[in-house]
Amino acid sequence: MVNRISRLYFWIFVVAALGILPGFFFSGRSLAAQPKGEVTFAISNTFEMTGGDTHTIKAGAGAIIKNLIYDSLITKKPDGRIYPALAKSWKIAEDWSTMKFVLDERAKFHNGDPVTAADVKFSFERAMRPELKYIIGNELKRHIKKVEVIDDHNLIVHLSEPYPDFFDKCSEYFGIVPKAYINKVGDAEFAKHPIGAGPFKVVNFQQDVIFSAEAVKDHYRQPPHIAKIHYKVVPEHATRLAMLKTGEADIIQLYEPHVTAIAETPTLRIQWSKYTMLRTLVFFDLQWTDKPSPWKDIRVRKAAAYAINTASITKNLLRGASEPWGDILAPYHPGYDSGIKPYPYDPNKAKALLAEAGYSKGFDTTLNASEQFKVETQAIAADLAKVGIRAKLNIMEHGIWIKSTVENKLTGLNNHPTPYWSGRNVVSALGSTIDPAQKWTVYSTPELQALYKKLSVASGSEAQGLLAAELSKKYREVLPRVNLWAMNIPYGVGKRIKYWENVSGWRVAGCFEYLRLND
Amino acid sequence: MKRYITKRIIQAFVCIFVITIVVFMLTRLSGDPALLMVGPEASDSDIAVIRLSLGLDKPLYVQYWSYLSKMLQGDFGRSLRWDVPTLSLFGERFINTLKLGAVSMVFALFFGIPVGILSAVTVGRWFDNFGKVFALLGQALPVFWLGIMLMIVLSVHLRWLPTSGMGSWKHLIMPAITLGWYFTASLVRVSRSAMLDVLDSEYIKMARLKGVPEKWVIMKHALKNAMIPIATLGALNFVVLLNGTVITETVFNYPGVGKLVVDAIFKRDFPVVQTCVLISSCLFIFTNLFIDIFYSYVDPRIKYD
Numbered sequence: 001m002v003n004r005i006s007r008l009y010f011w012i013f014v015v016a017a018l019g020i021l022p023g024f025f026f027s028g029r030s031l032a033a034q035p036k037g038e039v040t041f042a043i044s045n046t047f048e049m050t051g052g053d054t055h056t057i058k059a060g061a062g063a064i065i066k067n068l069i070y071d072s073l074i075t076k077k078p079d080g081r082i083y084p085a086l087a088k089s090w091k092i093a094e095d096w097s098t099m100k101f102v103l104d105e106r107a108k109f110h111n112g113d114p115v116t117a118a119d120v121k122f123s124f125e126r127a128m129r130p131e132l133k134y135i136i137g138n139e140l141k142r143h144i145k146k147v148e149v150i151d152d153h154n155l156i157v158h159l160s161e162p163y164p165d166f167f168d169k170c171s172e173y174f175g176i177v178p179k180a181y182i183n184k185v186g187d188a189e190f191a192k193h194p195i196g197a198g199p200f201k202v203v204n205f206q207q208d209v210i211f212s213a214e215a216v217k218d219h220y221r222q223p224p225h226i227a228k229i230h231y232k233v234v235p236e237h238a239t240r241l242a243m244l245k246t247g248e249a250d251i252i253q254l255y256e257p258h259v260t261a262i263a264e265t266p267t268l269r270i271q272w273s274k275y276t277m278l279r280t281l282v283f284f285d286l287q288w289t290d291k292p293s294p295w296k297d298i299r300v301r302k303a304a305a306y307a308i309n310t311a312s313i314t315k316n317l318l319r320g321a322s323e324p325w326g327d328i329l330a331p332y333h334p335g336y337d338s339g340i341k342p343y344p345y346d347p348n349k350a351k352a353l354l355a356e357a358g359y360s361k362g363f364d365t366t367l368n369a370s371e372q373f374k375v376e377t378q379a380i381a382a383d384l385a386k387v388g389i390r391a392k393l394n395i396m397e398h399g400i401w402i403k404s405t406v407e408n409k410l411t412g413l414n415n416h417p418t419p420y421w422s423g424r425n426v427v428s429a430l431g432s433t434i435d436p437a438q439k440w441t442v443y444s445t446p447e448l449q450a451l452y453k454k455l456s457v458a459s460g461s462e463a464q465g466l467l468a469a470e471l472s473k474k475y476r477e478v479l480p481r482v483n484l485w486a487m488n489i490p491y492g493v494g495k496r497i498k499y500w501e502n503v504s505g506w507r508v509a510g511c512f513e514y515l516r517l518n519d
Numbered sequence: 520m521k522r523y524i525t526k527r528i529i530q531a532f533v534c535i536f537v538i539t540i541v542v543f544m545l546t547r548l549s550g551d552p553a554l555l556m557v558g559p560e561a562s563d564s565d566i567a568v569i570r571l572s573l574g575l576d577k578p579l580y581v582q583y584w585s586y587l588s589k590m591l592q593g594d595f596g597r598s599l600r601w602d603v604p605t606l607s608l609f610g611e612r613f614i615n616t617l618k619l620g621a622v623s624m625v626f627a628l629f630f631g632i633p634v635g636i637l638s639a640v641t642v643g644r645w646f647d648n649f650g651k652v653f654a655l656l657g658q659a660l661p662v663f664w665l666g667i668m669l670m671i672v673l674s675v676h677l678r679w680l681p682t683s684g685m686g687s688w689k690h691l692i693m694p695a696i697t698l699g700w701y702f703t704a705s706l707v708r709v710s711r712s713a714m715l716d717v718l719d720s721e722y723i724k725m726a727r728l729k730g731v732p733e734k735w736v737i738m739k740h741a742l743k744n745a746m747i748p749i750a751t752l753g754a755l756n757f758v759v760l761l762n763g764t765v766i767t768e769t770v771f772n773y774p775g776v777g778k779l780v781v782d783a784i785f786k787r788d789f790p791v792v793q794t795c796v797l798i799s800s801c802l803f804i805f806t807n808l809f810i811d812i813f814y815s816y817v818d819p820r821i822k823y824d
Contacts, residue, residue: 046782048556050602058556058600130572135558138565165560191602207601207608208782209774234683234772235782238667242682245675399550399787406554406566420560428560437562 035215037517038228039497041509042240042249046208046233051191054175055127055134062135063172064231067510068213070175070196071221073101073120074167078511080332080423080504082167085221086115086176086197094459096162103153106220109178110201117155121147122179124157132187136169162457165431168424172508199224199513208233224513244268244492251497253509254490256321262492273489273502273509275330275421279322279373280433280481281308281380282416286443287408294365295412298479299357304413305343305482307350307387313379314485322485328419328433328475330486332504333426334461335468340476342483350387362388366412369394370401377415380484406439416440416481423505426468427456433481434471443480524812531804535797539590542796543583543789551575552599552787573599586793595797596790598783605794609776613798615685616768616775620761622691623699627756631703632749635710639718640737650707657704666697666770683772690773698767702756709752713745720744751810758806762799 049062054070057063066072075085087101107115127134128141143163148156175196182190194202199222200213211231215224234240237255244252245265254262254270262268283301285293294300310324326340354360367384369377374395381391391413396404404410418432418440432440434452444452451474455467489507493500498516502509553569570576574585586596595606638650673693674682680689717723718741726736765777772778776795783791 046600046786048600048786056602059558130568133556133569133572135556138568139560142564206774207603232684232772235778236683236770236772239670239683239770239772242670242675246678246682248682397785399555399785402554403550420558431560435560438560439562439566440560 052194053191078501165428259319267495303350303353309345325486334465367391369415622695626699627702631706639714654704654707
């Protein structure tokens, strides 16, 4: 009897063990959660890089490819915060002399080679080569003195000056590449057959037409939920919308006026990438100390602020894709104050201020803008005209406008795309508005610059928050620009997509490893 | 005749040389590509580094000489954005444009010539009116509007055809109609007027008096003579068509030369613009020359000094 019971228990144990044991051999995901399905994403911008080589990104949407194929030392998630990636931990010296990184031992490139400190050092040095014309190459060279390898998984980056922008630029642009592979095949071959350590690996691509990638099922950080993703470059807005409506594309970069078309289609929805940049009205004349201009009187600048009906423009012309904004900071910046409201629309107050400043009969000026922002600029000109500011429109082809703006050839007003928030930290976001070394700044005062300098070396969110708030207050007192609206980028999302969210503030799409399809 | 051909060939090369100068200068007047390659936080030194690596810091005449001397050795330069040879880039896209152009031309020829001929034969009747309206619409409707309308009706609503891109013969249908309709319209008009001219000539009247069936009069006697101007227009149209695919390729996201060159212009990718414009110009110039020479062989009455 006892023998029979013992034998019974023995066989129950064996059967149970056979049922449980296989579970130990499946790390991470169960069979039921293998990546499945394909997603097509249509964007308007070209990738502006050589093949799939991350260190040749110039502008455009190359960062999308970087975030698909390559991992960086850190990553960002939809909440906009920084998380470990190839570096599982890091330490920044208080004086910004060094950054120490400890790498994740699990990380591998797509060819199976482990990611080591030597690869990271190689990546930094490669990115700084001028012939690659890498968008952050010169910036890395300016800030980084040398990269020291301690062992396979430890390295120290020695800085020549504080680099608070590093983590933002890292997450957006800076991919780690395999040293051994590139040394073996060379740059040209690497561009044609790129290898990274990202959640997707390249399947095939045609330069600036389509880029296809498949999931890395055993990715150390985040195995994707979808099996394949295809990026298509489709410059024509109407074509992208047609693709979404027919199901040829699952997610598209949406043209703002098409927001209503999506809202009217029950099977489609909009996903916003919020607070990507702040559009401002820049007073070009402030920088010309020897030329008189009505804009040098702060009352006149305030009059312009009161004259523009930002609520109506954002609602009726921009279809809710932007929102009137008061602060120069985005909600994700320390020191942001939601209580700071934009100037209310008050043309009578504008006229009163102009009269007080001696311009009761108004005056003539020029309003410059890129053709990309023609419609809203025309609305701004019309609003200014109502209070007597007769703004002659100077709408330029985009490349000409950039050149004219950067080379300071304009006078009067400029419809400007900075502060360039882009989900970046407050120092990086405000640099193109306050730092005179940056070409888009146009005009800034010594007090603003002094505050910005303190901000750029402040450590800790609290200290940064206090300084940012002070800078914001000073900025509103000086009024070198009028804040118009915070721009949100709309994406049209099809019915197959269950979940996708971009990194808060990013101007390029990312986070596709978290994308889920409906069952 | 030999002297004429030699003179025309020399003129063609002079023309091409002038084109290289004009295109070179115009692209450089349009803006600075370095500014489009940097972010808004770029400093003067960032921009200067890019300009140096692109060779844009050198004087214009030095840049032009470098471009011309390399081009004569077959090196048309590398794309500033993608760092690939512009010639291979052009080649890849030209094959696509050639496919689209060929299908559009087939559409134009198969609709344009028969409609024009039938219009001439049935002059004053309902088919003639249809032909005239068809031609008018083809020349009046904006290409971008037509393309988008076709996409909305045939793709979005009816789901008969894919919206855009390339991959199968179905991808070529809407772009071919969009691109081809304009040329179909011109072929209808030329075919109609050429046919009307020929049908009015004495030898045709003689053929009819001799009792030749009307079908033979048109197909055997009239058509041959009417084909000369139609063939000339068709050949020229094909080259114009290849150069005029910009809007169609953009609307239908078709990766051809038109889309490549427009994008290169906006991004100030000078070498790509120069290569595309130069090769397209050469195609036009030499096709024109070939047609003139061919004409003189086809019609012995035509002589050149």
